[in-house]
Amino acid sequence: MAVALEGIKILDMTNWYAGPFCTLLLRDLGAEIIKVERTVKDGGEGPRKNTPATKAEESGAFIQLNRGKKSVTLNTTSPQGRDIARKLAQKVDILIENFTPGVMDKLGLGSKELCKLNPGLIYASNSGFGHTGPRQYDVVFDPVAQAMGGIMSVTGYADGTPTKVGAPIADLTTGIFTAVAILAALQYRNKTGQGQVIDMSLQDCVFLPTAMWCGPSYFLEGRVPQRFGNGDEWLTPANLYPAKDGYVYIAAPLLGQTQNVFKTMGRADLLTSPLCAEGNIRIKHKQEIDELIGEWTKTKTVAELLEMLKKADVPCSAVPDFAQVCNDPQIKNREMVIEVEQLLSGKVKAAGSPFKFSKTPGNIKFPAPFLGENNVEIYSDMLGYSEAEMSKLANDNVI
């Protein structure tokens, strides 16, 4: 099947989430990903050992993040290993790394050096705070970026603690933003032949989505955005309401939708009240509205509520757990859960791709590589090392 990024080669010197998620997306779009890992002696990428794992001890997270990529082993702490990395960087279109700033420079693999060797190289870095500024050298994990990007301060309830998002959204949004940046740089390279350096920060990538929602209150009125639980400062009704057997989310902030909620409740009498007025008046009655709706939803099951509200064109939802989401007919229709065939573990489920293309659907059902699975292909075919040379490099713990 045709792929969008046909022929694009990416040297992937990333670990864990932000970087590997970025290259997973680019792999789904058809790029060739050469994942550089520590040698067999040094254990490969850390996440290979993560739990939960299959019976054959293949990590589920590793499989999900790395399906379809190629794996080569390389010891960049050795001078010979660094030399090989420099050779690889001259054979690819894109290099991506997510070490703490300074690390690649110390290895002689910094952007200046490699872009001199390969002026067409797109050199993309992910780091916690970016490659500039006072905190650039701090070691950052996802929750630190969630905190410092501001999203933690506005997630959760006003009377509770700031709350982390239940997925590593700092790492993952940075991965997506970095893919955008890389593809934009590729467009520039197509026209000019020139590569360039991209410097993405986890903090920036959390801040931007947070600010897109919370910014105006602070920027225009100087008010500090608070936590609103499942509600919202500017919209009502929009909240999580209790049902007999669970919860429903009702999001009906447009006037017609609000009217439909009240009609469905049998409270047409409220249509002329301030509770059903235009947004800015209605929002003052948020608490009253939430209480009224909650009293009503409590008397019905989730299924009853969804049926009644959907009939009235009111956006609403149950709150399925993750297993229910995976078995949702819509998620199944969209092939968002796939199976890959791992040689050792057999069929393993993994998340699918959100990219639905008419002409370049690609194929994403590839297994994750064994450690060093593609050493021969890359070191022999791409760089021209002989069997004897590779054997010596392996013995010397270089590859």
Added chain:
Amino acid sequence: MAVALEGIKILDMTNWYAGPFCTLLLRDLGAEIIKVERTVKDGGEGPRKNTPATKAEESGAFIQLNRGKKSVTLNTTSPQGRDIARKLAQKVDILIENFTPGVMDKLGLGSKELCKLNPGLIYASNSGFGHTGPRQYDVVFDPVAQAMGGIMSVTGYADGTPTKVGAPIADLTTGIFTAVAILAALQYRNKTGQGQVIDMSLQDCVFLPTAMWCGPSYFLEGRVPQRFGNGDEWLTPANLYPAKDGYVYIAAPLLGQTQNVFKTMGRADLLTSPLCAEGNIRIKHKQEIDELIGEWTKTKTVAELLEMLKKADVPCSAVPDFAQVCNDPQIKNREMVIEVEQLLSGKVKAAGSPFKFSKTPGNIKFPAPFLGENNVEIYSDMLGYSEAEMSKLANDNVI
């Protein structure tokens, strides 16, 4: 300044968040965005009226989302308006829309029709559940997609409610994913001259990040991922801890980091205990570890804790509120808060761009357009309408 997406023209028929956020990113990268809005008589895009607004009644959210875009007015409910939309679609590289599936088809502006007129057109759709599957026609707002994508079920505390992320993460991640898809399709078009149809769903775009974290537990072991508050099922120590005057987040799941936490606490005695063993043993003592650390952090201020922990190379963070984040020296260094000069409102603050490029930094400090500000430029220069024709179209409420 050079831009990455020089010369790329995008017809933007989107409303509110997912779509406009996507085209904002593409604008930051240098594309020309022609934002299609309802006519002056019909009020333009809804968010122009949103609060908070400047004294000149320009919406802060609208400015943030639309800075640097061009605005044309067009009434697509009139046959003449649709005809103009079809003409515009033949002059651009990319069209993006986020109506409920079926709406564009009914207007005669569906992907089949427009891609026939312009075979090079990349036609990208955003919708709640995508353009396939049993729920494709449901009306969806962000929290519905957060619920149905699974992230709500794993955000918040085990003994509390499922919790919405404090920013419209469904809309915003869909916007970023769609930008990735569009740029990949552009790469394909560069090679083949062919456009194609892209179909992105909010639910898919929430599900993927959620599944990247929660998937393995369910896919490999059949366990349903739960809510862990600020903690994590697989990592410890990694939690929010109380300080004398606030909270600190400590993320020290690597063995060396855990050891450094205990050393910093003056508890070197724990280094040989199961609380400081390798990951899988240590995780069984998560609660004990959290309690011990919490007892220690309670006795110190946030500033004291950060100083001690950073000295020991332990990833940690305060939890600044949004105002503090905006004034963070690192965020300032990265220019993540910018000012744009609105003709009516004067200087207005807005979120900056996370894309830091060495050769195509672009310029993002442009104001949001007046409604129909670019009608003459687009309708006269691009489509060739005369002044008299445009005047008639305006009188007829077509533009």
